Amino acid sequence: MSTDGRVLRGEQTRATVLAHAMGIASVEGLAGLSIGRLASELEVSKSGVFARFGSKEELQLATVAAAREIFVERVVRPALESPPGLDRLWRLCDGWLAYSRGRVFPGGCFFFATAAEYDARPGRVRDAVAAALSAWGALLERTAEDARQLGHLESTCDSRQLAFELDAMVSAANARSVLHDDDTAYDLAETAVRTRLRTLATDPTTLP
Amino acid sequence: MSTDGRVLRGEQTRATVLAHAMGIASVEGLAGLSIGRLASELEVSKSGVFARFGSKEELQLATVAAAREIFVERVVRPALESPPGLDRLWRLCDGWLAYSRGRVFPGGCFFFATAAEYDARPGRVRDAVAAALSAWGALLERTAEDARQLGHLESTCDSRQLAFELDAMVSAANARSVLHDDDTAYDLAETAVRTRLRTLATDPTTLP
Numbered sequence: 001m002s003t004d005g006r007v008l009r010g011e012q013t014r015a016t017v018l019a020h021a022m023g024i025a026s027v028e029g030l031a032g033l034s035i036g037r038l039a040s041e042l043e044v045s046k047s048g049v050f051a052r053f054g055s056k057e058e059l060q061l062a063t064v065a066a067a068r069e070i071f072v073e074r075v076v077r078p079a080l081e082s083p084p085g086l087d088r089l090w091r092l093c094d095g096w097l098a099y100s101r102g103r104v105f106p107g108g109c110f111f112f113a114t115a116a117e118y119d120a121r122p123g124r125v126r127d128a129v130a131a132a133l134s135a136w137g138a139l140l141e142r143t144a145e146d147a148r149q150l151g152h153l154e155s156t157c158d159s160r161q162l163a164f165e166l167d168a169m170v171s172a173a174n175a176r177s178v179l180h181d182d183d184t185a186y187d188l189a190e191t192a193v194r195t196r197l198r199t200l201a202t203d204p205t206t207l208p
Numbered sequence: 209m210s211t212d213g214r215v216l217r218g219e220q221t222r223a224t225v226l227a228h229a230m231g232i233a234s235v236e237g238l239a240g241l242s243i244g245r246l247a248s249e250l251e252v253s254k255s256g257v258f259a260r261f262g263s264k265e266e267l268q269l270a271t272v273a274a275a276r277e278i279f280v281e282r283v284v285r286p287a288l289e290s291p292p293g294l295d296r297l298w299r300l301c302d303g304w305l306a307y308s309r310g311r312v313f314p315g316g317c318f319f320f321a322t323a324a325e326y327d328a329r330p331g332r333v334r335d336a337v338a339a340a341l342s343a344w345g346a347l348l349e350r351t352a353e354d355a356r357q358l359g360h361l362e363s364t365c366d367s368r369q370l371a372f373e374l375d376a377m378v379s380a381a382n383a384r385s386v387l388h389d390d391d392t393a394y395d396l397a398e399t400a401v402r403t404r405l406r407t408l409a410t411d412p413t414t415l416p
Contacts, residue, residue, distance in 0.1 A: 026328070027328040027329065028328075028329065029237070029239075029325060031237075031239075106328070107327070107328035108327070108328065112324065113324055113327075113328075115324075115383065115387050116320065116321055116323075116324030116325065116383065117237065117324065117325060119315070119316070119321075119383070119386040119387040120234070120235040120236075120314065120315035120316065120321075120386055121235065121236065126387070129387075130387050130388055133387065134388070160396070161396055161399060161400065164380065164384075164393070164396040164397075164400070165377065165396075165400050167380060168376040168377050168379070168380030168397075168400070169373065169376050171376070171379070171380055171383070172372065172375060172376030172379055172380070175323065175324065175327070175379070176372075178327040178328055179323050179327040179334070179337075179338050179341065180338055180342070185372070188368070188369055188372040188373075189372075189376075191369060192369065192372065192373050192376070
């Protein structure tokens, strides 16, 4: 199939549309997406974009799915190169901070932006964003629990509580950095994560 | 002036419009505000609303200012009933959690919602929201520093770092609660705040 020019162009159009849509959504929100706007800004036919996505909501859902793939590629997969344990937990947090700081999406974390936008608006878009954030929270918690069971963290450590706190720190850094154009928030978050993990680690020297 | 019926009605209209605008903004965002929509939903004349606010941006700025007053009334003023020190710091955090949990604004914290919406869009609205959040962050930090200088917190405590972490915890509770309809995030945040303050307090028994 990939040698068929038409299909390739179709896939390229889809990728181009989604890349542009993710950028818009991270800055202005998912509500700012429309098939007409994307077609106009990308100078492609509106009917072509419509044929590929069908509706504004489908476009929004496809944009969330594409952002999730990028997040996994940038944050999750590199951390999973470490075996289960404390180092993997550290790398998840550190990778998240690098992902936000590096503006993989121009408006900072895609999910932070779109969750705040859709959190109080029930529907499929909110469900998709909530599912992505739940998966991230569950991964953090499972990784913390692995580290505890492996003896890397104190046996009394509450994995759910720790995952909540780590996520709170990195999210706050993203929020502050984007709002105030101030990158020092990432240093505060990194210090907070490191201090928290060192306090709970059975051997703090294993942390960077 | 307050005995003049016309002025009184004018003030009432303004208050009614702003109350409705704050509700919309906390759920859908400040971009969703328009003079036409407010006039229509409140069944008042569009020209009357226009005469009072002049433009969509002025309406947005007045809405941010009104929300800031409510925040001060609900969170800041009660905490300031305590003298400077650790108890005031605790009350600021605890009051913030109660303000978010109690849905003073239907979409959760007004400033969390609107900051995430406008953080990457430079302009007067972003500046107004950023100023409100900066004032909150500065109040937390100053209160933490007072507590340190009064000997309520360890002398080695980094007030800026602590303020960042406390704000991160309460904000994360708001985000998670609104997105997932899950109030247990407030318990996680309360535990995190209490644990953090107890660790740094010179006399942990003074904390609730």
